[in-house]
Amino acid sequence: MAERLTKRALLVQRLGIAVVAGLLVVTLAAGTLWMAGAGEKALAVFSVGVAVCTALSVWAGRLSADEQRSLEERLAARDARYRQTLELLPEGVVILKGGWKIEWVNTTASHHFGLTMEDEGSDFLDHIESADFREWMRQRNYERHFNLISPDDSLILDVAVVAPDDRHMIIVTHDVTERRRLEDMRRDFVANVSHELRTPLTVIGGFLELSTPEMPEDVRAYHLKLMREQTQRMRRLTDDLLMLSHLENKDEHAAADPELIAVPRLIDDVVREGRALSGGQHRITSSCEDVSLVGFPDEIRSAVMNLVSNAVRYTPAGGDIRVVWRREGTGAVLTVTDTGIGIAPEHIPRITERFYRVDKGRSRDTGGTGLGLAIVKHVLRRNGGELRIRSAPGKGSEFSFRFPEERIFVPQSI
Numbered sequence: 001m002a003e004r005l006t007k008r009a010l011l012v013q014r015l016g017i018a019v020v021a022g023l024l025v026v027t028l029a030a031g032t033l034w035m036a037g038a039g040e041k042a043l044a045v046f047s048v049g050v051a052v053c054t055a056l057s058v059w060a061g062r063l064s065a066d067e068q069r070s071l072e073e074r075l076a077a078r079d080a081r082y083r084q085t086l087e088l089l090p091e092g093v094v095i096l097k098g099g100w101k102i103e104w105v106n107t108t109a110s111h112h113f114g115l116t117m118e119d120e121g122s123d124f125l126d127h128i129e130s131a132d133f134r135e136w137m138r139q140r141n142y143e144r145h146f147n148l149i150s151p152d153d154s155l156i157l158d159v160a161v162v163a164p165d166d167r168h169m170i171i172v173t174h175d176v177t178e179r180r181r182l183e184d185m186r187r188d189f190v191a192n193v194s195h196e197l198r199t200p201l202t203v204i205g206g207f208l209e210l211s212t213p214e215m216p217e218d219v220r221a222y223h224l225k226l227m228r229e230q231t232q233r234m235r236r237l238t239d240d241l242l243m244l245s246h247l248e249n250k251d252e253h254a255a256a257d258p259e260l261i262a263v264p265r266l267i268d269d270v271v272r273e274g275r276a277l278s279g280g281q282h283r284i285t286s287s288c289e290d291v292s293l294v295g296f297p298d299e300i301r302s303a304v305m306n307l308v309s310n311a312v313r314y315t316p317a318g319g320d321i322r323v324v325w326r327r328e329g330t331g332a333v334l335t336v337t338d339t340g341i342g343i344a345p346e347h348i349p350r351i352t353e354r355f356y357r358v359d360k361g362r363s364r365d366t367g368g369t370g371l372g373l374a375i376v377k378h379v380l381r382r383n384g385g386e387l388r389i390r391s392a393p394g395k396g397s398e399f400s401f402r403f404p405e406e407r408i409f410v411p412q413s414i
């Protein structure tokens, strides 16, 4: 960008013109006097004139040196300001000069490319492991961006290059890891839901095609029973999906105020429902301390019911299921323990993911949607609780909700 002339630069310019013009005038005057025969006068005029012009030149020279210094200082300050700004950007920035030589790199880009300060001045491409990325850089077709995995494999980077000319280049990197993860999750989710719906729809469609007026009554009744089961399965799935979507919407929008929940009464209801679900095949007991919880009652109820229903579904007939609500430390904990099939340690960190099941067949056969624990996790997040799972294959499982002091209310304490 062109620098505007400062007052000092203007003065230097004018002094230069004055010196040239002065020398011209002095030479002309001295020449005229010399021709007129006034040799001594001509010499005097010439000497004085040259002396004055020399003095002016020296002055102009000094001013010009000062101006040069101050210009360099201003440029250095501006450069520092630009770098400070680039340092603050959330994007990584690498400036290359003279081919691939690293001129400057901000902290984010150092992290993205695994560069250090000492790498400034070295060839950028020497630091790049990915042959595809080096090739893309060399081809100089920078209209499309490049997706690069960071050297430590932890980040997905969107890389753009701006090349104003052949010798200069700015590389801008943008961390898109989180965006990609969300996109993948969304894609998996849609694929999972479609897959879950396809099976019952295929079964129902098949029966409808087979159905003819001549079909024996008992076969028709059997088909209708199976179709009803598949319809219920789809209903459970859509109910759970709606529940998850409501919870997510409430996360984003301010929810209603939490209420005081009488947990012992809530557990009584859930245990009664659990017994109905078990059909007398399990011993289901409970024990509660008189502690209330501050939260959203419908959500807590649905989360506890999910645990009890899982305990029933994953515990063979004759097993025990126990629900306990008690104070622990300054908070309180709700535990559902069963003597069921248990879960191998490698599955435990993943079972709260949507549609993650240890045994798909068993989950489906017992009416599972694969969304129960995802709902539980969401509910706890919204109600200030924490989920802990302890389980061992063949020995049973223990699922606990832990609530901190600020979430509980003990009636005796007033």
Ligand code: ADP
Pocket: 306, 310, 311, 314, 338, 340, 341, 342, 343, 351, 352, 356, 357, 358, 359, 363, 364, 367, 368, 369, 370, 371, 372, 373, 374, 397
């Ligand atoms: P599902 O509808 O499949 O039960 P959940 O999200 O409720 O879905 O549970 C996820 C998976 O966790 C289940 O498929 C099952 O493999 C395992 N699981 C959950 N609760 C228990 C339990 N009490 N005992 C053994 N396995 C369990």
